[in-house]
Amino acid sequence: MKNSHISSLVFFYLLLVSVSSNLIQESCNKAAKLDPQTIKLDFCVSNFEGNPKAKSATTVSDLVEVSIEAAITNATSIGSIISKLLENKSLESFERDGLKNCSWLYSLAGTCLQGAGEAFKAKNYATAGVDIVASIEAPMNCEDQFKKKKGFVPPLTKENNIFFLLTDISRVFMTIAQKG
């Protein structure tokens, strides 16, 4: 009796786990088809699979919220990385200015993502879309700060690329969630 109780619990748990990984797999599949240039299936799946909150998601809308939260956390950590870089006393002024601009861009992106998340929860999809697109621009604008000087190795390329992918996933998942 006890054993069968446990095994039905295990079964139920496995069922839940497989439902959520199917959700992740299927949604990432759709996303990779909608935006094949940016969204790679592997990155999309491993990004969500690595997030405990995504694993308990039951709808694409849940995944939108999870991905926005992850992007906000990312924006905050990138802000800390920039502050650390700015502690360097021997930065050239052009690099210092660029980093300061990036810091501003990422704090703005955090605010936009917050707005996008709230608008999305309120089913105000137009506003959510505008806010998410505004946040996607941050990494491109940040990267551009360092293009003025030929041969200079930009300091935030890796962070910019990942943040771009994360916010683009949020954008495309929003589209999928709306289509139902």
Ligand SMILES: *[C@@H]1O[C@H](CO)[C@@H](O)[C@H](O)[C@H]1NC(C)=O
């Ligand atoms: C941003 O998120 C990605 C994917 O979750 C992670 O690999 C990366 O370390 C994060 N970057 C920062 C600066 O936290």
Ligand SMILES: *[C@@H]1O[C@H](CO)[C@@H](O)[C@H](O)[C@H]1NC(C)=O
């Ligand atoms: C500080 O900035 C200079 C100029 O960009 C660079 O050469 C040096 O490696 C940096 N130092 C540290 C600790 O990052």
Ligand SMILES: *[C@@H]1O[C@H](CO)[C@@H](O)[C@H](O)[C@H]1NC(C)=O
């Ligand atoms: C940073 O932004 C200011 C104001 O928008 C601009 O004048 C400056 O050129 C930017 N710095 C860099 C390094 O692009």
